[in-house]
Amino acid sequence: xxxxxxxxxxxxxxxxxxxxxxxxxxVLFYNEIAYxxxxxxxxxxxxxxxxxxxxxxxxxxxxxxxxxxxxGGVIIVPTLSTVFNLPIHEAIAISIVSVVATSISGGSAYVxxxxxxIRLAMFLETSTTLGALIGxxxxxxxxxxxxxxxxxxxxxxxxxxxxYSVKGELRKMSAQGFKQIEPDFVSxxxxxxxxxxxxxxxxxxEYVVSGSKLGWLASFLAGVGSGMxxxxxxFLKVSAMNILMNVPxxxxxxxxxxxxxxxxxxxxxVYYIHGAIxxxxxxxxxxxxxxGATVGTRVMNKLKVKWLKATxxxxxFYLAYAMLRKGLYLIFGIQLP
Amino acid sequence: xxxxxxAYWVLFIGMILSEILLISSLILSTLLNLKSLAIIxxxxxxxxxxxxxxxxxxxxxxxxxxxxxxxxxxxxxxVFVTMMVSLISGLVFNIVPHG
Numbered sequence: 506x507x508x509x510x511x512x513x514x515x516x517x518x519x520x521x522x523x524x525x526x527x528x529x530x531x532v533l534f535y536n537e538i539a540y541x542x543x544x545x546x547x548x549x550x551x552x553x554x555x556x557x558x559x560x561x562x563x564x565x566x567x568x569x570x571x572x573x574x575x576x577g578g579v580i581i582v583p584t585l586s587t588v589f590n591l592p593i594h595e596a597i598a599i600s601i602v603s604v605v606a607t608s609i610s611g612g613s614a615y616v617x618x619x620x621x622x623i624r625l626a627m628f629l630e631t632s633t634t635l636g637a638l639i640g641x642x643x644x645x646x647x648x649x650x651x652x653x654x655x656x657x658x659x660x661x662x663x664x665x666x667x668x669y670s671v672k673g674e675l676r677k678m679s680a681q682g683f684k685q686i687e688p689d690f691v692s693x694x695x696x697x698x699x700x701x702x703x704x705x706x707x708x709x710x711e712y713v714v715s716g717s718k719l720g721w722l723a724s725f726l727a728g729v730g731s732g733m734x735x736x737x738x739x740f741l742k743v744s745a746m747n748i749l750m751n752v753p754x755x756x757x758x759x760x761x762x763x764x765x766x767x768x769x770x771x772x773x774x775v776y777y778i779h780g781a782i783x784x785x786x787x788x789x790x791x792x793x794x795x796x797g798a799t800v801g802t803r804v805m806n807k808l809k810v811k812w813l814k815a816t817x818x819x820x821x822f823y824l825a826y827a828m829l830r831k832g833l834y835l836i837f838g839i840q841l842p
Numbered sequence: 843x844x845x846x847x848x849a850y851w852v853l854f855i856g857m858i859l860s861e862i863l864l865i866s867s868l869i870l871s872t873l874l875n876l877k878s879l880a881i882i883x884x885x886x887x888x889x890x891x892x893x894x895x896x897x898x899x900x901x902x903x904x905x906x907x908x909x910x911x912x913x914x915x916x917x918x919x920x921v922f923v924t925m926m927v928s929l930i931s932g933l934v935f936n937i938v939p940h941g
Contacts, residue, residue: 613853775932
């Protein structure tokens with residue numbers, strides 16, 4: 506308890522120090538900052554009411570993203586473009602920044618709760634970053650519209666698999682079944698297995714990671730989807746870990762949350778350097794998603810596994826439909842509702 | 843050195859720094875109508891936000907090196923190099939969102 510209090514005190518002290526340094530820097534360089542800001546002001550229009558609406562919406566998106574282990578781009582991009590009337594390219598750029606924000610705040614909280622498996626995350630990041638790089642380069646020479654149909658089929662399969670595996674996962678949790686299998690070569694070499702305390706089921710769950718090659722491949726595909734189509738691929742990573750690699754769903758969600766920031770940051774920095782990020786809209790979105798993610802991470806581990814998997818399935822079915830709709834529109838011009 | 847704790851503190855510090863700037867930007871633009879200052883703070887806030895995942899991967903590489911955990915060092919360095927190649931190719935080929 507004393508240790509926890511000491512850590513909390515350290516965090517509060519750190520926040521205070523950073524806040525003071527920030528204020529000091531702003532005061533010291535006010536003239537220079539204001540001059541730069543005036544140059545930007547002509548380019549952007551700041552609307553206070555819009556800021557509050559964006560903040561509220563982003564908090565909701567961040568919350569959903571945190572409890573599902575996804576970036577939330579699937580919620581943010583269509584809402585920004587249809588409800589807030591932002592051009593689609595600006596909505597994508599802002600969404601990418603919000604994915605980084607939610608990954609940092611959600612990811613740090615799950616690491617603190619000791620749910621995230623960092624070694625597994627780093628192993629899968631090798632394939633997802635490579636896939637994103639190849640996907641982005643492929644997008645330059647060939648259209649990715651057929652991939653929407655393929656990813657839609659993947660999402661449908663993952664959605665059904667999540668539903669189908671609810672009872673099996675609960676059985677494995679109660680009988681310590683997650684540690685009753687042999688680790689594969691990669692898992693043994695990299696020491697990928699781990700454990701966490703499930704607050705929803707009130708049980709300490711030990712698990713052994715297997716199926717590393719399949720998981721690596723699925724993560725690679727998620728990366729290709731991210732690079733080529735701009736979809737985050739969080740749903741694929743969570744399902745790949747949970748269904749293919751014998752990783753409990755909550756660990757999969759926390760580890761996915763930790764991972765998604767890496768691919769998103771790579772895209773975000775390019776948009777940032779090109780000036781493609783709307784600085785008048787990004788603050789409420791980034792603050793809101795980080796806030797929502799912080800709340801979401803406090804809730805996720807308390808949820809019952811069956812509800813979490815059922816909700817994840819519904820979200821995955823929605824993703825399957827959204828990607829099918831986009832694919833059919835791009836290939837055949839068919840407009841689904 | 844515990845790689846979990848290092849990763850946590852890197853993410854936490856990145857989050858706090860960027861959020862302080864972004865929240866200040868939000869307050870300035872929403873309540874005080876100081877638009878130019880708000881936009882420039884958002885610019886720095888987003889910069890720190892985006893740099894945090896890079897720093898996190900680099901920090902894990904460094905800790906792995908200090909812990910003589912060669913396998914984790916190898917995969918984390920691979921991730922960092924791939925991120926840098928992606929960044930450079932993104933800038934060279936001008937890969938920006940087009941919808």
